[in-house]
Amino acid sequence: MSNKQVEVNIAGQPYRFAIAPDNEAALLEAVALVDDKMNKLKGTVAAKGVERVAVMAAISIASDLLAMRRKQEEEGAIPVDAVRARIRELNERADEALRQYAHVGTR
Numbered sequence: 001m002s003n004k005q006v007e008v009n010i011a012g013q014p015y016r017f018a019i020a021p022d023n024e025a026a027l028l029e030a031v032a033l034v035d036d037k038m039n040k041l042k043g044t045v046a047a048k049g050v051e052r053v054a055v056m057a058a059i060s061i062a063s064d065l066l067a068m069r070r071k072q073e074e075e076g077a078i079p080v081d082a083v084r085a086r087i088r089e090l091n092e093r094a095d096e097a098l099r100q101y102a103h104v105g106t107r
Contacts, residue, residue: 003019004020004024005017006018006027006028008027008031009035009101010031010035010038011039011053013050015031028094029091029094032090032093032094032098033090033094034054034057035094036093036097037057037061038050038053038057041057041060068082
């Protein structure tokens with residue numbers, strides 16, 4: 001299976017990825033999460049520059065992941081309902097971000 005070129009925008013910056021076609025949905029979900037975090041941080045934090053906002057978004061996402069891992073270890077099982085709820089929330093946020101930025105790059 002050959003790689004597919006996928007171009008995405010994160011915080012207004014274009015990025016191109018070469019991925020296996022069956023990984024495209026996961027990539028787009030990850031891009032939506034990162035884009036959402038970065039855009040929220042840009043609007044609320046006195047962060048200067050895209051690189052700083054990207055690092056802050058990465059730390060926030062990593063913190064969420066680690067909290068989920070700790071909870072999983074404490075419960076001894078995968079919190080499926082929590083994961084499903086989080087995925088629904090992220091999908092809703094991604095949809096909202098896409099609606100907000102649908103016009104970007106079309107002018």
